[in-house]
Amino acid sequence: MQYHGGDVYRNKDVRLDFSINTNPLGVPPKVLEAARGAVELLGRYPDPQQEELKKKIADVLVCEPDEVLVGNGASELFLDIVFTFMPKKIGVVTPSFGGYKYAAEACGADLIEYPLKEKSGYEIDDGISEMLDSGIDLLFLATPNNPTGRTIPLPLLERILKHCQRKNIIVVMDESFMDLCDKVDDYEDFFFKSTFDNVVRVSAFTKSFAMAGVRLGFLRAPRKLASQIAKHQSEWNVSIFAERCGLAALDEGDYLARSRVFLRGERGFVQSGLMGMGFMVFPGEADFLMIKTDFPLYDELLKKDILIRDLKDFDGLNGNYYRIAIKSRPDNMQLLAAVQEAVNAR
Missing domain, CATH: 3.90.1150.10 (Aspartate Aminotransferase, domain 1)
Known part of the structure; x- marks a missing residue:
């Protein structure tokens, strides 16, 4: 459990x-208003393509709509990802969010752990390269990490992502708390200037907009990866209630x-x-x-x-x-x- x-x-x-x-x-006022208004739409099917929501997310992220997928929270997207690529070995750092272990068990992958050290404040360091060389196919990496709350320094993150690119390792970046960190703009600038073809970035409205009960997450990835993952998503995986709340949240300035x-x-x-x-x-x-x-x-x-x-x-x-x-x-x-x-x- x-x-x-x-x-x-x-x-x-x-x-x-x-x-x-x-x-x-x-919860932002516009989201509360949208939630009340969505009650009138309960008899309508949600858009299975989520076109309006994907376009709005893409506009905010400055990417293309076909590089965006949405799901029933970040946790569902983690499962979509692992069932797309079916890795034999998944790497994680510990301590970190238990959902990564759950995803590994769900797809039958071996879990390879890199234990963080108390003496270094449980921060990720270059020692992770040993795990990256252990034959893993996919890496879950959170910034900031949960439960430590620490972000990965950008020079180190760049080294890790380049290492994974050389090894053909898919990297799933969990950025569920990034919008609440002062370094968010630095990270966005970093990825905007980068050309990694192996990185899937996952986030959630849950944390950023206090919408835990709505269940709404999204990912952005290179078009090829996003297209592959989309084939493993359930139909109508985002309710019209969640869709309306997400659209309103993105208007909250x-x-x-x-x-x-x-x-x-x-x-x-x-x-x-x-x-x-x-x-x-x-x-x-x-x-x-x-x-x-x-x-x-x-x-x-x-x-x-x-x-x-x-x-x-x-x-x-x-x-x-x-x-x-x-x-x-x-x-x-x-x-x-x-x-x-x-x-x-x-």
């Missing part, structure tokens, strides 16, 4: 959910820029507060922070009806790690107060 944040279905008394790492600014400014301040506020209480906090760049402590923080906060993400199911971590989302200032203050109260009581 896979575990995820946001499990309020088995934690029904939760009043503050810091386990779900979506945009703390909440400066919402993402405002989100990055907001997160920069609140991330620093939460990080300083936790470090002041003696916790080891890994410096994240997205809308969450990873911490290490031998204090049973998950259990103590759940007693106060506050849910955080226990990372005990993440490969490469030893059970003393937690992920905490960044929320509004009032919510963040409540969290820090609850943590301080729990620490004082031990």
